[in-house]
Amino acid sequence: MEDLFSTVDWSRGQFALTAIVHWLFVPLSIGLSLIVGIMESIWLKTGKERWKRMAKFWMLLFGINFACGVATGLILEFEFGTNWSNYSWFVGDIFGAPLAIEGIVAFFLESTFIAVMFFGWNRVSPRFHLAATWLTAIGVCLSAYWILVANAWMQYPVGMEFDPAQMRNVMVSFADVALSPVAVNKFFHTVLSGWVLGAVFVVGVSCWFLLKKSNVDFAKDSMKIASWVGLAGIVLTIWTGDGSAVQVARVQPMKLAAMEGLYDGCCGQGLVAFGIINPDKERTDDKPAILGEISIPKGLSVLANHDAGSFVPGINDIINGVAIGADGDTVNTVGYAERIARGKQAQQALREYDAARQAGDVAAMDAATEALKADFRYFGYGYLDSVDEAVPPVALTFYAFRVMVMGGGYLLLFFIVMLFLSYRKPKTLENKWVTFFGLLTIPVVWIVSEAGWVTAEMGRQPWTIEGLLPTRAAVSAISASSVQVTFWMFVVVFAGLMVAEVSIMTREIAKATRKDLMKD
Amino acid sequence: MNRNTFLGRAVSMYVDGFRGMTVGKRLWVIILVKLAILFLVFRLFFFPDLLQENYDNDADRADAVRRALTHGVGEKGIKTNN
Structure with a gap:
């Protein structure tokens, strides 16, 4: 095994496993907290008791999910210190500040108001309780924001300067980091996708009630609210996804090229609607990259630049230094061979800085610092032996992107149909095929949501920090076998957690089907 | 503790809330076991x-x-x- 998977691969695998498991819980908390808030608001406005009962039931499922998800994200921080110690040090306070804010927000806002949500029904006024419910929902989103700020910085590092004395990046503009356009877009895209996931969950569980012919009115009312949330969520997710594509075309063009399996770009570039990645394709040969390709004409140009005739660079173009400028125009930038050379120069300047520091030669330290500054943006390229190492895994990125986009299209249709049936043919909702599709969509939405993250994270390989630190430089000097041990321990613990959550959740849902939720 | 004060009411809300939990007790067991595994096993010995x-x-x-x-x-x- 040691020969097959290096420490880097096992550490990446472990991080991916942990992040994927963490992301099973987070979007459901985001989506359910919103739906509960809406139901409770309707109760306060209309005074109808059934909305309160509905809010209470979905709040119970929110609580189960929240409790099972607590601290799963902490494991990622453990992994930073052990598996990724060079990275942890190198990012400096850029990562520390958002994560610290997240910790404080999560602890104080969420834990305080969650207690009021669950324990305060008969203790505080209805208005105060509603405020607590919404503040919990906002707290969940704020927590997500700071984590996404940290993630966005890795994708698009801004607002910092590298200090060779401290050997870490120092934040020079908190606003640039916190309000990075990548972070803002990522936040909305991610949170809105959480609305969609929460909505599918509510529709799916409601379908279970209908299948069991239990709490029919309760289920149909829940489906109406959830379907509106889901429809709004998916439309806005698609809209922010479009914004994300424009951004990626500018700040991570290699990711976009990998998402499309595009090696040589052109003007009026089509978007692959269907195709299979050619496993024999090499970057520089003439073989087709995609087999059985069906494309939407000019689709990628529209997606990347909102201009059907615009040029979209492929992997080879990007390696040769062709990119899209801020205004969507085609520009020549530094080619990857030169980036590698300049990265090596930056690393040499760092060595010279170190030698000067040890010799106490301040002038030489200043000169080395200036040389390092000049090429620092290519620092990470110096670790690459060839330009091919800067290309992400095309097949995985390509397929993950398609799962996300096609799944998103399915979910849009799903909510439209559910809303149509809810208002025009409510009896049809009880049809077993409709309920079957509702239930089936629960795992589908999780797969789609995780596929979005796979696209974002695999598409930025080989970087932990775009252009500055590849994974092979970020990893600690630990043995692959030690990471393997903890990897499998995580598999066991996470599997146990999942069994616990699913069993408690299903038991509560099953219990609910045996009673009248509008009365009991 | 005087339940008429704000602090007293807040404390009693937590105390009574925890006492009255049904599903919550199982969830707390899961949370505590998870935190114990994370901090007393993973953090101390493996991370x-x-x-x-x-x-x-x-x-x-x-x-x-x-x-x-x-x-x-x-x-x-x-x-x-x-």
Whole structure:
């Protein structure tokens, strides 16, 4: 095994496993907290008791999910210190500040108001309780924001300067980091996708009630609210996804090229609607990259630049230094061979800085610092032996992107149909095929949501920090076998957690089907 | 504690809330077992903060990372230990 998977691969695998498991819980908390808030608001406005009962039931499922998800994200921080110690040090306070804010927000806002949500029904006024419910929902989103700020910085590092004395990046503009356009877009895209996931969950569980012919009115009312949330969520997710594509075309063009399996770009570039990645394709040969390709004409140009005739660079173009400028125009930038050379120069300047520091030669330290500054943006390229190492895994990125986009299209249709049936043919909702599709969509939405993250994270390989630190430089000097041990321990613990959550959740849902939720 | 004060009411809300929990008790067991596994097993025995443990101060940690990032990057990563 040691020969097959290096420490880097096992550490990446472990991080991916942990992040994927963490992301099973987070979007459901985001989506359910919103739906509960809406139901409770309707109760306060209309005074109808059934909305309160509905809010209470979905709040119970929110609580189960929240409790099972607590601290799963902490494991990622453990992994930073052990598996990724060079990275942890190198990012400096850029990562520390958002994560610290997240910790404080999560602890104080969420834990305080969650207690009021669950324990305060008969203790505080209805208005105060509603405020607590919404503040919990906002707290969940704020927590997500700071984590996404940290993630966005890795994708698009801004607002910092590298200090060779401290050997870490120092934040020079908190606003640039916190309000990075990548972070803002990522936040909305991610949170809105959480609305969609929460909505599918509510529709799916409601379908279970209908299948069991239990709490029919309760289920149909829940489906109406959830379907509106889901429809709004998916439309806005698609809209922010479009914004994300424009951004990626500018700040991570290699990711976009990998998402499309595009090696040589052109003007009026089509978007692959269907195709299979050619496993024999090499970057520089003439073989087709995609087999059985069906494309939407000019689709990628529209997606990347909102201009059907615009040029979209492929992997080879990007390696040769062709990119899209801020205004969507085609520009020549530094080619990857030169980036590698300049990265090596930056690393040499760092060595010279170190030698000067040890010799106490301040002038030489200043000169080395200036040389390092000049090429620092290519620092990470110096670790690459060839330009091919800067290309992400095309097949995985390509397929993950398609799962996300096609799944998103399915979910849009799903909510439209559910809303149509809810208002025009409510009896049809009880049809077993409709309920079957509702239930089936629960795992589908999780797969789609995780596929979005796979696209974002695999598409930025080989970087932990775009252009500055590849994974092979970020990893600690630990043995692959030690990471393997903890990897499998995580598999066991996470599997146990999942069994616990699913069993408690299903038991509560099953219990609910045996009673009248509008009365009991 | 006087239940008429704000603090008293807040404390009693928590105390009565925990006492009256049904599903919540199982959830708390899960949370506590999870936290115990994370901090008493994983953190203590399997996930040391390498730089924190191996070096006494930030200057030494910076030196270690500088050495690591400027020398010997290979397939197995960078040597951070002396």
